[in-house]
Amino acid sequence: MQWSGSKVGVALLLLGMGCVESAPTDSSISETGQELDVVEGVALDPAPAVLPRLTSEQYHRAIHDLFGSEVIPPSGLEPDSDQGGMISVGTAISSVSPLGAEQYAKGAAAVAEQVLATPESRAAFLPCVPSGTVDADCARQAIDAWGLRIWRRPLTGAEVDAHVAIATVSMETLGDFHQGLSYALSALLQSPHFLYRHMEGEAVEGDSGIRRYTSWEMASRLSFFLWNTIPDDLLLEAAASNALVTDEGLAEQVSRMMGDERSGGAVANFFSEWLHLYKLKGLTKDPTVFKHYSADLGESAREETLRGVEHLVFQEDADIRTLFTTRRTWVNKRLAAIYNIPAVTSEGFGEVMLPLEGQRAGFFGQVSFLGLHAHPVSSSPTLRGVFVREELLCQSVPSPPADTNTAIPEPSPDAITLKDRLQEHMTNPSCAGCHAFTDPIGFGLESFDGIGRYRILDNGGAIDPSGSLDEVEFADAIELMEGVANHPEFPACFVEKLYAYANSRGPTPGEAALLAQLTDTFITGGHRVLPLMEAIVMSPGFRQLQETTP
């Protein structure tokens, strides 16, 4: 990720091997840890606004929140693209293709047509009863009301006029009020004011140095971060009263929103991005090698992880590092078979406690991790190690050098297992730099094959699951999990990921002090997710911006 840079001792060690590209800056570890007031008193150089486009999920949720579950949203939309693994960041960088523009237009027309198709639907969504085939006043009322919710701000007079004009011409041409009005609704739904989140901010009166997001902009920022969808009526009311630029008004809405069930979907979405769970949809394994593979395994695995996240974050408000050590999980029959435990329910998912004496625990013991970071036919200590470095510790793993023979040595009597062969591989100095950074982490998980089944043999040789994580030796998977959970760089990395998610961009150097302070707050508060989300929202990093120079 563009903002990642390695921080402490490990990075220094690796510099000598030519593996870590940039010198550590130590930017996210607080020097003092004294400034506990998150809102005031932090040196902050706010970043300019970004222009995120709604993700596919946000688009779908928005249509659902606007028009209910009867209206079917379009199936084809411009695909989400990630930046540093995160879709929320990629969506503020990538462009819309010609195909995407076509799909937005088609999708908007299809939604608008459905909304105005039946008498029931018209009654539910029209604020007035049309007086005839052409009724500009009724069209105006509808466009006013829809526009506020769809664009997440009031429309200007000129904007309303432009859409009323579309509606009336269409009504005249088609001789039908509802069909005609659907063209205006279609226009609202393919507008950049719906598809993008454009923010300009405003100067703060009496404080010439500070520029903040407007109350309307804050409503969208809150709803997409805390709910992963558009604002509801209460939030729009708060925006209209300018409450969201005040501490009290903001805190009140945050508290209300965190208690709403929509926050569950948003937290799940963050974890899905951070842990790459969205990639599980395409999980493919060779069924001739893995008898337990089925096409829906990836979806099952995602469900397992997200149920655990929901429990930790919302039921227990637990230390999120428990994610890596807990024996509690939720399995269906397929997952139970892979984990070699009795299925607790014949349908759907049931809660289980994994055996205490076993090697399986936490996220690293799940198919979500073990299966995704592996090959279609085998495990990969390298891929597993890269994920830990990049996503859990925010360290950069350079690409392999070009024009080097990358072949792993073939199995031999001296090197039977993949671990043995990789260790032999590391005797090549041009490979060792990076593989020594990643593979020893993955060695701890070699007790699990490419789909996540426990095993004691690899290629007929006994597996030795010992390894090391930044000079700390571990004996097996369980010790590795504890090592990652207690790694000194994990809290800052988690804060960085959540902050990036909240802002649809990576942190800038001007935000280093703020991130350090958020990290301190996160640690002293017991590594809990919901308080961190709240702290991010209340922080000036979420509320202030730098003016854009067009």
Add this chain to the structure above:
Amino acid sequence: MKLNRRTLLRGMLGGAVIGVGLPPLEIFMNVHGTSYAGETADGFPRRFCLFSWGNGMLPDRWVPASEGEGDAWELSDQLMPLAAFKSDLAVITGMRVGVPNIEPHHATAAGMLTGMRILKEGDDWTFAGPTIDQVIASEIGKESLYKSIEFGAKPGDGLSFNGPHSRNPPEQSPLALFDRLFGSGFSLPGEEGVVDPTLALRRSILDVVMEDMKAVQKAVGAADKARLEQHLDGIRDLEKRLAKLQEDPPNLAACEYPPTPEDEYPNIEGRPQFQEKNKAFADISAMALACDQTRVFSNMFTKPLTNSLFQEVSAGHHQLTHDEPGEQPQVHQITIQCMEAFAAQLESLAAIEEGDGRLLDHCLVFATSDVSQAKLHSGDDFPILIAGGAGGTLKRDIHYRSPSGENASKVLLTMCRAMGVDLPEFGSDEGHVTVGLPEIEV
């Protein structure tokens, strides 16, 4: 549902039989009645097709043993699936993609397709400029319904870029591509343009949307301006299409419905139905050219780094390129399957008669990969194939082997010129060239 074109036409014209071999092609004339740049000698437009596959080849089994034209050269092991097209083929070997190889697979793919270095931002990357298909489409794609189309059996995010962070995402479903190109709104030759009052209304929506877009553009920074401009381009394309729907469709003899694809192509034994899906795409895309819905397409068969399981092999493609010992017979087998897919694309283009020849004769089909030898992530001795000869502007039935590891961008420049896109230079930095590859030019 498969529609029979002849039945349709007969029904429409009261049983009159339509003569085949319609004369070329007033439709290919522009409004001034003169022909377009890039038109072939027999009056047809030149079309550009890209076929790409992931993870390269094995140079020892890829490079033909002898050089020259006609009988002087023979196909190599890995090119044998193209036997039926030897006389259509220019095999170019020994060329070098010399951009810094800082992102294995993608850096060399960027070098081959853009002539530029990959743009690296931290651990992320994007292409720095437009890929060759879009460079050419910007010139020759203006008159067709779609500037270009992109698809692939297992294409990932695709390799067709308009510029940084601006991809053209490939269609992954043949049926979706079929519906888009041949669904409602498509008219066969001989049919009349759609008389539909909603077309004007839909255009009025787009006008308002574009005004909104421009208003936002004024208030954002340079990068976001460019993003919105890209989005605007898409809307302008859409507006153009709506206008064209009202015109009579092109009077093209060869245009008919392609076979309707399957709804889905589910994996069998964990292995995608690569060939079946590719065949469906090949037929649809060839007919899209014949009906002049587009003049440029990219068939991104598999993506760089693909780790998919192919038929008859025991592990994922990318893993095998690094882990398979010895001469890598399984990697070889996969390359053969990729070339079979390329052959299927050529077959679809060759099966359509156009003028006195085949559609393929009016095409330039450029096939390449993201690396040469995947095990080494190498940019040397890059795989480059050209089929079709672009209406007689490029040599066919030739193996040219560069004696000196020439800059692969020379091929890009030569292809542009062969397509009637007259550029003085191509690429930048290590990929920059001002001369093409005269050895393959006619």
